[in-house]
Amino acid sequence: MTSFKSSSRRLIVVGSLNMDLVMRVPRAPEAGETLTGYDFVTQPGGKGANQAVACARLGGNVAMIGRVGDDAFGCAMRASLVAEGIADKTVGVDAETASGVAMITVDDAAQNRISLALGANTKLAAEHLDAAAGLLDGAAMLVLQLEVPVATVLHAAKLAKEYRCPVLLNPAPAAALPDEIWPLIDYLVPNESEAALLTGKPVTDVPTAAVAAEALLAKGVKHVLITLGSKGVFVATDKFSQHLPAFPVEAVDTTGAGDTFIGGFSVGLAEGKSLQDAARLGQRAAALGVTRHGAQSSIPRRVELST
Template sequence: MSVTVVGSINIDTVAVTDVYPERGQTIFGKKIEYFPGGKGANQATAVARLGKPVNMIGAVGQDLYGDKLIHSLQDSKVDTHFIKRSETFATGTAIITIDQTAENTMLVLKGANDDLRINDIESAFNQIDASDVLLVQMEVPQETVIRSMEMAKEKGMYVVLDPAPAEGITVKALDYADIITPNQQETYHMLGVDVTDIDSALEAAEIFEGMGVSNSIIKMGAHGSVVYQKGNWEYIEPISVKAVDSVGAGDAFAGALACAISDGYDTFSAARFATVVGALKVTKLGAQVGIPTIDEVNAFCRERGLTKHQLKKTV
């Protein structure tokens, strides 16, 4: 079986600096890099690098960046057959600044991502038969996301909703999600709950359950996460690493989660595995190129003494 990802594909322009400039201020940065990115493409890459077949449904422009991004996905063994080449828009772009703490600010220009339409989804899903998990985010049009979730449910697929970015969230997506994985900002945007600790994370999870989503992972950044599954819950501690770049950590987490769920693991085991993969991502620069392979995950687990029963079986 495989994972299908519906989402954005971007070129990331990454500027590294010691401190962010204040409004109206000019400062000198340290370096600039150009990386493949986009939440959907990042998540599909994570699934592929962890050894799982994955279909990518998205859109790029008919330009050099579009060519580069498709080749990058293919190099990671992502199936790019369902990627649209837009005749109207240029490839999406993210302008990212990373400071010395590895935190980031991001300006996203959607470009071709806005040209992924319902008919593109229907055409792709009518050709996909062996996929058991759908992974979606909110960087493509809302109606496109909703239609992909509807068709996934019709096919009996398990739907993972990563409700990011907060600006793109639609509550209607909760009607079709089997699990939701918001961070603190997204939780506040959706529910008005300020997640600061385990108790407030549980409050949010219970509200999501009341809204029809009985499985959730409330991510609290450096403070770990709370995994909630139909009334049962578990707190997962963060994994300490030397942070270089936090861009794409949530995408690595989401891809690993979908991969583990497709392998048949319960929410708690899948979330523990995803936590390892997300932690490893922040040790490298680049939202997509920094995503670890399954061999790197295995090596990290051996170094940290993480046992197989703590994670999914491929570790």
């Protein structure tokens, strides 16, 4: 079990741990079709764990709060966190629920399709966060996603505000959110489809991202970063907005790209970088990540980047 180390760059990730079952396929199968794939692998994943690993590999000192089942997948996922130097003391074990699992197919166009059985992630509750609340004292950032219950996410954000800890929310998988959560969010990082669901406005390019970002800021969010894949990232606050083009690369697998971006961005902010420079760090990491296969396996280390 890895304990949390004190650091001015400490980052707390509350979220999911899933075992990823990944298969490469030439294309997405049609309904009712059996399609022969290739290159099957099993590896630790989950948006929460992916973001924790990204933060750790890119220079952050990280603690993870989550839940796994009392099974082989759960043991393997906790061992993986420890191997990355991530504090796992607050990753609980649920004896009655299986660990989360993700079924992922990646086609020859580097597009991924994911089906989730969230398992023990659905059991992460307010009392687990209360027991770990001390980690938020002096932390640089609380990082949240939506593969755990929305009520738990809301409670985490409220706790963070009590400790004056900034909150980053990656609203994925896309879901409706209660109005009271918006003012609690310092950094909202949706992709195109998530921004569209949250605003009811189509998001397909930079101009439409600007419209969606304005709508999200109007809800009370302080900073919005809409990731646009190969089109880059649109950054907006109530004082300015800016499009940051993507680094040109030949992608082979986009699985985990958003999680890698969030890791780099969070670490950059924790190091005192500007909003734009932190976002560029996230973009550099994500650009390198999509040239590799897998989710956690594709996340680069800081030494691999130019900064």
